[in-house]
Amino acid sequence: MSRSIISTDLAPAAIGTYSQAVKVGNTVYLSGQIALDPQTMQLKDGIEAQIIQVFDNLKAVCEASGGSLQDIAKINIFLIDLANFALVNEIMARYFTQPYPARAAVGVASLPRGAQVEMDGVLVLA
Numbered sequence: 001m002s003r004s005i006i007s008t009d010l011a012p013a014a015i016g017t018y019s020q021a022v023k024v025g026n027t028v029y030l031s032g033q034i035a036l037d038p039q040t041m042q043l044k045d046g047i048e049a050q051i052i053q054v055f056d057n058l059k060a061v062c063e064a065s066g067g068s069l070q071d072i073a074k075i076n077i078f079l080i081d082l083a084n085f086a087l088v089n090e091i092m093a094r095y096f097t098q099p100y101p102a103r104a105a106v107g108v109a110s111l112p113r114g115a116q117v118e119m120d121g122v123l124v125l126a
Contacts, residue, residue: 008064011057012036033057034115072101075121082107
């Protein structure tokens, strides 16, 4: 089965030993995205701006793989404060239409660079 690395300048460059995404067959494994602006590599301020930037980063990587956010079969959301989960739902509705992907939301103690939210996922291309 073929394996390829997905990379785009429209999402933040990897800040560690990982790729933005890896495509195996028709499945794309998206690495976790935090709210880094791809041009400045600086973290966005505020939880709403961070959630939006994370979705924008995921969207860019999905598109670089030949897919879209609608192709995500499973998304994982990591929040340092689960009180922000309702805001995640509100913003997610701007990016996704039904049928929605499977999803997990996990409260965590901390995230890289002091981020308040991180998301990863798996998409399946037609």
